[in-house]
Structure formats: C-alpha cells, structure tokens
Amino acid sequence: MESLPQIPGPQLARFRGQGGALDIDFLQYLGSGVHAHVWKVRIDGAIYALKMFRFGNNFTPASCFHVELSDEEEIMYMHPFNCESRAYARLHEANEEHVAIPCYGYILLDQEQQKRLRKRDTTCDWVKDWYYSDAYAGRPVQALVKEFIEYDNVGARERGLDANLRRVTRAIDSPKTARALLDNMATLHRIGILHRDINNSNVAQGRFLDFSTSWTKPHPCLDPEQIESSDSPFHQLGITDAYDVDLMIGHWNQYHPPKRRLWFRAAQSQEYLKRLRSYSKKFKDSRNFIWEWTQEYPGRPDLCRWESEDMGAKQRRSKRDWRKQCLRRKEKAKQIGQHDGLKIYQPA
Ligand SMILES: Nc1ncnc2c1ncn2[C@@H]1O[C@H](COP(=O)(O)OP(=O)(O)OP(=O)(O)O)[C@@H](O)[C@H]1O
Incomplete structure (x- = not known):
C-alpha cells in the first residue's frame, strides 16, 4: 500500500494497510483549527480521533521563506496534511513516538464516507472547507487516524481567565509535564523536525498534538548545506520553538503561586544570555x-x-x-x- 507523501524523506503508511473502504462511525465533533476538523469516530469497534484536512492552500507558501517551488512541490512540502504525515513518519522511523499523541496512519475518505459525515455533520461548511461542488466530486478527503484523548475542548473564541487557565492546564498540568515538554521539543529537533507552532492548543499533557505546520528534514526550506551553521533556518526556527515553550512556561507561572513556579527554561532571552556567558557554568x-x-x-x-x-x-x-x-x-x-x-x- 502506498505511503505518503511521495517525496524524499519519511512517508506515513495507510491506516492498517487499508485496502477497501473502512466502516467509519462518526460519533462526535471534537473541534477544529485552521487546517482541519476533528471527529471522534469508531472504526471496526475501536475509538479514534479522525483529523480531516480541509482542501485549499491554507498554509504559508515557501516563497515567504525565499524558496521557489513548483506547484506540486509546494503541496508536497507545505500542505498541512503532508507536513503532519511526514512528522509522524519521522517519529516512527526514529522510534520516538512517545513525544506526541499517537497517529496510526492516514486514510482517504471516499464518496460514501464523505456522504455519511455530511449527514452527521451540522458544523462543517462543506462548500467552504471541501469545495463541495460537482467540480470536486470524487476528490478524497485526506485524514489522519489518531488516538482519542479526553481533551478539555476550550473553544478558540472563549475568552477570560477561566478559559486561559483551562488552556494552560491541559497543555502542562505539573512541573513534570513541563520538563517532559522541554525534552520532547529537544527530541523533535534532534530527529530533524521543526514544530513552528508550539502553543497551549497544540500540546496535551506535555506531548505534541498537532504537526500541521511542521517541517521535517529533508525540506527545501531547510538548506542542507547550511544545516550546521547557526544562521541556518533550522537553528533560527528551533530557537523560536524553544521560546514558544518558554512562553508556555510563562503562562503556567502566571497562574501559580511563587512556590509552584517553574524556573527552568528551554531558551533564555538574548539579554539574559549575554549575562550568562560572563558567568562560569x-x-x-x-x-x-x-x-x-x-x-x-x-x-x-x-x-x-x-x-x-x-x-x-x-x-x-x-x-x-x-x-x-x-x-x-x-x-x-x-x-x-x-x-x-x-x-x-x-x-x-
Ligand atoms: N487526538 C485528539 N483527541 C481529542 N481531541 C482532539 C484530538 N486531536 C485534536 N482534537 C481536537 O481538535 C481540535 C483541532 O485539532 P488540531 O489542533 O489538530 O487542528 P488544526 O486545524 O491543525 O489546528 P491549528 O489551527 O492549531 O493548526 C483541537 O483543538 C482539539 O480540541
């Protein structure tokens, strides 16, 4: 069975080597982001979270990073479904799957499965998200099968202290998970994955939940000749990932008394670094x-x-x-x- 995407680098296998159509029961709408809708589903009696990616170019093009790609390459390397599939495939290759919520493979929803979802669904705008029209009829919806987690679904539009606190605690619930998050981020970088969007909504108890904006080596935006230099995009963006983790630790500290605050950081501010360099180790x-x-x-x-x-x-x-x-x-x-x-x- 074909693994995706068909470009150099890691490729994700089909869910259980799916040949024919799977019997999918759409049980409950779980949430959505910029790139996908997520549903709780039952497949052959087991419960999963099914992340179904929207059609369309809802991603930052490579030209923003001064890299020119053909239309096809652009989709292969930059489309959220391919980005997430490559990241999960790399985790599998490197045997480091524990850093993320497990993904069991991809599936392509055929017409029959899409019809069933449309019947159940009252929230997705099919015309907007999947261009549901005669022109696109027959195009499969790309989806990833992931472990279903009991996740506190704070709506993207919910505001206020309570909503923010819930966002923070579902991402980091203890100093131990904060440390695990630091380690997990370092693991991603070690095996050539840049997350590029670490925040409280994309992390669950210290593990990564969403890789839809990630880049995995080899990647045209990560010039292989520059990879070891400190000017390379990998290092620059790796540091941005570290700052994002620190921002999350900062959020935790906002909601906890001094005794429970966290003092470790993934990176330090430039000012702080300058000071640190003059210290011994x-x-x-x-x-x-x-x-x-x-x-x-x-x-x-x-x-x-x-x-x-x-x-x-x-x-x-x-x-x-x-x-x-x-x-x-x-x-x-x-x-x-x-x-x-x-x-x-x-x-x-
Ligand atoms: N494995 C899961 N189990 C339970 N709920 C999930 C799971 N994965 C995702 N969700 C829910 O679906 C929502 C959207 O998922 P996700 O963040 O992966 O989508 P996205 O479109 O890539 O988001 P973003 O806009 O951050 O890129 C999450 O905020 C969460 O509420």
Whole structure:
C-alpha cells in the first residue's frame, strides 16, 4: 500500500494497510483549527480521533521563506496534511513516538464516507472547507487516524481567565509535564523536525498534538548545506520553538503561586544570555540557588538548560559530612597526653 507523501524523506503508511473502504462511525465533533476538523469516530469497534484536512492552500507558501517551488512541490512540502504525515513518519522511523499523541496512519475518505459525515455533520461548511461542488466530486478527503484523548475542548473564541487557565492546564498540568515538554521539543529537533507552532492548543499533557505546520528534514526550506551553521533556518526556527515553550512556561507561572513556579527554561532571552556567558557554568542567584549548566541546547552551545539546586540543602549536607569527618579523624587519632582535663590527640 502506498505511503505518503511521495517525496524524499519519511512517508506515513495507510491506516492498517487499508485496502477497501473502512466502516467509519462518526460519533462526535471534537473541534477544529485552521487546517482541519476533528471527529471522534469508531472504526471496526475501536475509538479514534479522525483529523480531516480541509482542501485549499491554507498554509504559508515557501516563497515567504525565499524558496521557489513548483506547484506540486509546494503541496508536497507545505500542505498541512503532508507536513503532519511526514512528522509522524519521522517519529516512527526514529522510534520516538512517545513525544506526541499517537497517529496510526492516514486514510482517504471516499464518496460514501464523505456522504455519511455530511449527514452527521451540522458544523462543517462543506462548500467552504471541501469545495463541495460537482467540480470536486470524487476528490478524497485526506485524514489522519489518531488516538482519542479526553481533551478539555476550550473553544478558540472563549475568552477570560477561566478559559486561559483551562488552556494552560491541559497543555502542562505539573512541573513534570513541563520538563517532559522541554525534552520532547529537544527530541523533535534532534530527529530533524521543526514544530513552528508550539502553543497551549497544540500540546496535551506535555506531548505534541498537532504537526500541521511542521517541517521535517529533508525540506527545501531547510538548506542542507547550511544545516550546521547557526544562521541556518533550522537553528533560527528551533530557537523560536524553544521560546514558544518558554512562553508556555510563562503562562503556567502566571497562574501559580511563587512556590509552584517553574524556573527552568528551554531558551533564555538574548539579554539574559549575554549575562550568562560572563558567568562560569555554575552560579548562585539571589534566592541562594546554585544553577548548573547541565545540557547544551543541540547545536547552540550558548543556549543551555540550567538546573538549580537548593544552596541550603547543599550547605546542610556539607556540614553533616564535615562533622562525620571530624568524628572519623578523632577515632583514628592517638591520644598523646592530657592537660587540665583536656585530652590531647596527635592528628591522624
Ligand atoms: N487526538 C485528539 N483527541 C481529542 N481531541 C482532539 C484530538 N486531536 C485534536 N482534537 C481536537 O481538535 C481540535 C483541532 O485539532 P488540531 O489542533 O489538530 O487542528 P488544526 O486545524 O491543525 O489546528 P491549528 O489551527 O492549531 O493548526 C483541537 O483543538 C482539539 O480540541
């Protein structure tokens, strides 16, 4: 069975090697974004989330990045369905699927399946989203089959503190998930995927939910000769991804008391970086925390991960060690005399 897209680089396999039509039950509309509508579906008795991509060129063309592509290449490398399929295929190749909500393959909805959806659907504008007209009749809708997750669906138009807090907590629900998100982003970059749209709506409990704007190597917008240089788009946009993660951490901090705030970051501001470079790889801040440079950001030694250690704990530990050492020395020392009730030892 044909894997997609048919261009160099990773290709996603069909869902369960689907040959004939699948029996899809459309159960519930889950939400939509700029690129797709998502439905909860039942296929052969199992529940999934089906992400169905709109027709049309709802993506930023390569010319905006000073790259000229033919019409066909433009669709292959820049269309959201192909971007997301390539990213998932790379995760599969690299055995790093744990960083995202699992995807089980793509399917192409035939006329019969589309008709069934249209009957169930009261929200999609078929004419607008899938140009439903005689001219396009017969064109399959491209879709990805993903794991269904219980997701707090905050509408894109919902405003206010409560809606924002819900957006933040479904993306990051604990310091542990925030750290996992940092690791997951570094994993994406390591295996050649730029996400380019990291935000609270595209992350679920530290894992990526949506790759529709991602670029996966090899990609015409990522010049292979430049890939290792710090001016390359990969590094520039990789840093933007890191800043986006930091923005999400900033959102978490807005809603939590100082005790629960997160102090680690994926990247630091340029101003902060300049200051950091003058420090050694270890420094103490005003809160008496020792910060240690533990992991370099891939390809950018000036961007790094800092871990902190409570200075108080370290001092307490060293005091304890010092006392123990004294006792041990005393045990070893030989008494060589006595003076006014005081024992005199020869140091060991
Ligand atoms: N696996 C899933 N399980 C449950 N709900 C989901 C799942 N995937 C997506 N959704 C819902 O569908 C909505 C739209 O999905 P998604 O963000 O993938 O679409 P998109 O068109 O690519 O969005 P964007 O405009 O951010 O690019 C999500 O906000 C979420 O509410």
